[in-house]
Amino acid sequence: QQPVQSPQAVILREGEDAVINCSSSKALYSVHWYRQKHGEAPVFLMILLKGGEQKGHDKISASFNEKKQQSSLYLTASQLSYSGTYFCGTEFGSSNTGKLIFGQGTTLQVKP
Amino acid sequence: GAGVSQSPSNKVTEKGKDVELRCDPISGHTALYWYRQSLGQGLEFLIYFQGNSAPDKSGLPSDRFSAERTGGSVSTLTIQRTQQEDSAVYLCASSFLAGTQYFGPGTRLTVL
Numbered sequence: 091q092q093p094v095q096s097p098q099a100v101i102l103r104e105g106e107d108a109v110i111n112c113s114s115s116k117a118l119y120s121v122h123w124y125r126q127k128h129g130e131a132p133v134f135l136m137i138l139l140k141g142g143e144q145k146g147h148d149k150i151s152a153s154f155n156e157k158k159q160q161s162s163l164y165l166t167a168s169q170l171s172y173s174g175t176y177f178c179g180t181e182f183g184s185s186n187t188g189k190l191i192f193g194q195g196t197t198l199q200v201k202p
Numbered sequence: 203g204a205g206v207s208q209s210p211s212n213k214v215t216e217k218g219k220d221v222e223l224r225c226d227p228i229s230g231h232t233a234l235y236w237y238r239q240s241l242g243q244g245l246e247f248l249i250y251f252q253g254n255s256a257p258d259k260s261g262l263p264s265d266r267f268s269a270e271r272t273g274g275s276v277s278t279l280t281i282q283r284t285q286q287e288d289s290a291v292y293l294c295a296s297s298f299l300a301g302t303q304y305f306g307p308g309t310r311l312t313v314l
Contacts, residue, residue: 092244122303131293131305132245177245179303188233188300189258192245 091116093180095193102168102200110163110196112178121154121161122179122190125172132177135163168200204228206306208294214312215284223279223309227296234277235295235303236269245293251277252300284313 093114100108112121120139124132138154138161149166165172175197179190207226215221227234236248247261251271262268266284271277281288291310295303 124305131307134302134304137302179245181300186300188235188252188297188303189247189250190235190303191247192237194244 093193099197120181208306225294231296
């Protein structure tokens with residue numbers, strides 16, 4: 091039941107765009123995105139609830155496709171500070187329980 | 203405190219010994235979560251506490267693992283008869299109800 095993230099790793103040049111996908115085989119209630127830098131704790135980016143909403147946070151945005159049980163994280167005009175490992179945490183079922191199952195992560199490296 | 207704190211930050215133990223890891227959640231947060239992160243891996247759900255409800259222990263890997271939360275605040279994760287495969291970073295997170303989870307810095311456990 092662990093969600094599948096793709097790609098596993100991506101290398102970008104500053105200013106390039108990237109998309110990270112998170113897919114589930116089970117019905118999702120919500121998807122939470124986190125970024126973790128090496129040796130640090132994961133930091134919250136955004137939550138998406140079922141209903142196909144889209145959110146933005148500076149040049150980072152995300153969407154949730156309820157039919158496909160998939161969320162995508164979009165990083166546009168990437169900056170060096172975007173480097174890290176991105177995790178999606180998925181909440182299953184039909185209610186807000188708080189219990190998250192995380193994907194394996196996508197490592198993003200932004201080079202000058 | 204301002205954020206989630208965990209202690210110790212590092213723990214080295216010998217195989218077969220018991221260890222206790224502590225988590226102090228953000229004041230006022232009702233939910234507390236434990237995760238395990240092995241080297242280069244994702245976040246593996248272990249257990250979570252929500253208010254006064256019975257904890258969800260579905261992620262505990264074996265009966266050597268247990269956790270308690272006293273007074274609805276501080277939590278202790280205990281690993282009995284540690285094995286080398288228990289070596290990992292143990293992360294704690296807290297949230298208000300089932301909202302955004304805020305992570306602590308983690309405890310790095312090394313079993314020799």
